[in-house]
Amino acid sequence: MSDRSLRGMRLGAQSMESEAGVEPAxxxxxxxxxxxxxxxxxxxxxxxxxxxxxxxxxxxxAFLVNGDxxxxxxxxxxxxxxxxxxxxxxxxxxxxxxKGQLDKLRERRGEKVS
Numbered sequence: 001m002s003d004r005s006l007r008g009m010r011l012g013a014q015s016m017e018s019e020a021g022v023e024p025a026x027x028x029x030x031x032x033x034x035x036x037x038x039x040x041x042x043x044x045x046x047x048x049x050x051x052x053x054x055x056x057x058x059x060x061x062a063f064l065v066n067g068d069x070x071x072x073x074x075x076x077x078x079x080x081x082x083x084x085x086x087x088x089x090x091x092x093x094x095x096x097x098x099k100g101q102l103d104k105l106r107e108r109r110g111e112k113v114s
Contacts, residue, residue: 032062 025045032040032054040054040062052069054062063069085094103113 031065032056033065034060034062036060038062 027043028046030042030044030050032042034040034056038056038058038060040056042054044050050064050067052064052067054064056062089097106113
């Protein structure tokens with residue numbers, strides 16, 4: 001009984017389960033390549049859906065080797081906050097608004113307003 005004692009062991013620190021008889025799920029390695037030739041290897045389960053693109057650790061988009069390139073022609077262009085702002089206001093209106101806000105800030109600070 002003394003050889004099976006848990007004396008000196010912290011609770012939750014280690015599992016008493018063994019990995020005997022446990023088989024990992026079947027896996028496959030998939031290769032992606034960036035346009036500059038950087039090679040990216042990703043491991044997926046064999047029954048997983050493989051995405052056509054992957055972002056490398058350097059932040060570049062890598063495409064699936066021996067796969068079809070995704071068709072991005074039917075994707076909507078990304079609209080930034082600046083694009084949406086320019087749909088509502090002209091540059092002149094934005095400059096006037098900026099000048100007004102800067103004047104208010106300077107008044108609060110006690111600076112001379114031009």
